[in-house]
């Protein structure tokens with residue numbers, strides 16, 4: 001385990017080139033994306049990928065997403081069918097991850113895919129992420145840059161709070177504008193939503209012209225443990241008001257300790273979600289959360305909140321994976 005403090009790199013030429021050098025040398029670098037910060041390592045280097053699991057303290061080797069600077073690069077690693085191409089054209093760069101068949105001789109370390117014949121690929125829209133991926137010249141495997149089972153990071157400080165001394169560096173790109181992880185879809189055997197996220201499922205369905213199946217096709221979404229994204233504080237959902245001793249996380253016009261979006265805007269609420277949980281968690285009180293509409297980005301928000309509120313022993317025992 002490295003004992004050196006984590007380097008805090010900034011969004012300039014020196015910071016980017018240091019981050020790329022570190023990644024190319026097999027070290028771990030947390031990088032900003034428009035969704036959340038990723039814990040990046042060279043996806044072709046099995047030691048670097050093993051270090052990702054070690055740094056996160058992941059109890060099991062869940063498959064990871066590989067990040068590429070553009071769709072052409074992504075196409076070097078996966079077989080794109082017509083639906084995948086349509087989605088890539090419409091939504092890349094952006095908050096969409098596609099799970100697709102891995103090409104033979106891709107060079108991707110098998111720990112990335114947990115031995116599956118498919119791999120998750122994503123082209124992030126964040127300009128710093130794309131520049132870093134271009135400079136690095138390797139596919140970068142990156143789960144969210146938080147210790148396993150904890151709240152995902154949307155600022156460089158969140159990353160340092162969880163992983164300081166466990167990774168070589170964090171590249172600071174300011175707060176992540178989307179604020180929840182990417183939407184994960186597979187096109188085979190039929191278009192299927194594996195995880196709701198920063199791209200509304202409705203937009204994907206409109207693009208493909210068919211409804212998305214959910215968790216179908218026999219594909220388990222590995223890593224989707226019921227308790228995930230968990231703060232220390234207990235969470236109570238669908239709360240109209242705080243009970244004595246609770247903090248209230250609000251949505252829309254209401255009296256509360258912190259409001260995800262006073263205007264009732266789901267995009268703004270997603271961007272604020274993880275920061276709000278980090279902040280209220282630090283206050284040390286149980287957290288009551290107001291109801292959030294379950295459409296658009298609300299589906300991703302409610303998915304993350306349900307996991308944050310789930311019984312913790314599910315995470316400890318790792319019952320799903």
Ligand code: TXA
Nearest residue numbers: 035037038063064118119120143144181182221222223
């Ligand atoms: O926004 C995001 O997606 C962030 C940023 C950093 O890009 N990354 C992220 O990675 O959320 P992670 O490791 O926390 O989530 C990856 C998810 C896991 O739930 C895993 O089960 C799923 O992707 N996944 C990866 N490969 C898969 C595969 N071959 N089949 C099915 N699911 C897969």
Ligand code: MG
Nearest residue numbers: 143144145152
């Ligand atoms: Mg995660």
